[in-house]
Amino acid sequence: MNIQEYNATVIGKVMITPDIMILTINADEARSEFEAGQNMLLGLYGYEKRSSNSEPELLPAEANKLIKRPYSIASAKSETRQLEFYISQVKSGQLTSRLFNLTIGDRLYLGTKISGLFRLDETPEGSDIVMVATGTGIAPYISFLRSHIIERPESKMVVIQGAAHLWDLGYYSELTFLEKTYANFFYVPTLTDADDRWDGYQLCIEDLLRDEVLQNEFNITPDPERTHFFVSGKPEMVAQVSEWLHDYGYTRHHPDDPGELYVEEF
Numbered sequence: 001m002n003i004q005e006y007n008a009t010v011i012g013k014v015m016i017t018p019d020i021m022i023l024t025i026n027a028d029e030a031r032s033e034f035e036a037g038q039n040m041l042l043g044l045y046g047y048e049k050r051s052s053n054s055e056p057e058l059l060p061a062e063a064n065k066l067i068k069r070p071y072s073i074a075s076a077k078s079e080t081r082q083l084e085f086y087i088s089q090v091k092s093g094q095l096t097s098r099l100f101n102l103t104i105g106d107r108l109y110l111g112t113k114i115s116g117l118f119r120l121d122e123t124p125e126g127s128d129i130v131m132v133a134t135g136t137g138i139a140p141y142i143s144f145l146r147s148h149i150i151e152r153p154e155s156k157m158v159v160i161q162g163a164a165h166l167w168d169l170g171y172y173s174e175l176t177f178l179e180k181t182y183a184n185f186f187y188v189p190t191l192t193d194a195d196d197r198w199d200g201y202q203l204c205i206e207d208l209l210r211d212e213v214l215q216n217e218f219n220i221t222p223d224p225e226r227t228h229f230f231v232s233g234k235p236e237m238v239a240q241v242s243e244w245l246h247d248y249g250y251t252r253h254h255p256d257d258p259g260e261l262y263v264e265e266f
């Protein structure tokens with residue numbers, strides 16, 4: 001059997017809700033610099049204990065098999081050793097139920113390869129950037145902003161983040177702070193199940209876009225010549241926003257067929 005050794009240590013764990021966390025890990029050996037928006041594999045063996053609030057696995061993991069899954073890196077691209085991930089627990093899942101049981105000092109596997117074409121550096125300089133996310137789909141945008149916001153003062157950059165409740169909006173403080181700090185950055189959180197204290201948008205992302213909030217509030221036109229869109233999160237949201245953008249002439253970005261719509265589903 002090919003045993004892969006654990007090669008990283010948990011150095012930070014912040015619970016945003018019982019099923020969403022920010023996990024920071026320190027790699028034993030530095031990785032190469034990555035491009036903002038890329039992902040790496042995290043892994044744990046099936047014999048590791050699962051979290052106390054997990055549910056029976058849909059497909060029970062084999063004890064001696066390393067369970068590996070890709071996760072978007074939320075850190076700035078210059079970080080090569082201490083890497084941050086924003087993870088949602090699938091209660092019946094194999095890996096996340098084990099990741100949620102980790103504590104500071106625990107060991108795990110971190111892939112050596114860095115992958116992904118969901119990258120801000122593929123967009124032309126000066127183009128406006130709209131980043132749309134639900135759930136942990138916000139992670140790559142945190143990396144985009146931490147890595148590039150200073151370098152792109154001429155681009156308008158907008159994050160539209162959809163969630164049910166205020167407490168589900170991971171990175172809310174950081175994004176609010178960036179909006180106050182950078183004149184070209186706009187943060188648009190929208191909640192579908194907000195309480196009375198929330199005075200922001202209360203629409204699902206698809207309706208917010210159809211209501212022309214981008215055009216009316218930020219003077220951003222969905223024009224493939226001027227504005228590039230990133231869409232990341234739940235497959236249904238990604239499909240609906242992609243469809244809306246197709247009507248404006250957007251095509252999906254591929255390495256050998258560049259488009260203005262970048263999509264990541266998870």
Ligand SMILES: Cc1cc2nc3c(=O)[nH]c(=O)nc-3n(C[C@H](O)[C@H](O)[C@H](O)COP(=O)(O)OP(=O)(O)OC[C@H]3O[C@@H](n4cnc5c(N)ncnc54)[C@H](O)[C@@H]3O)c2cc1C
Pocket residue numbers: 039058069070071072073085086087088089090092093094095096097116136137139264265266
């Ligand atoms: C490029 C890429 C980047 C990703 N980045 C992130 C990230 O930053 N943060 C993050 O939390 N996840 C991310 N994911 C998803 C991650 O790779 C795993 O698929 C996810 O964490 C579930 O793993 P698991 O082993 O716990 O569940 P599995 O054991 O793989 O799945 C168990 C069951 O749950 C279903 N399932 C899987 N994922 C979900 C889900 N999200 N919601 C509901 N049901 C689900 C499966 O279809 C399956 O039936 C990313 C995926 C890709 C492809």
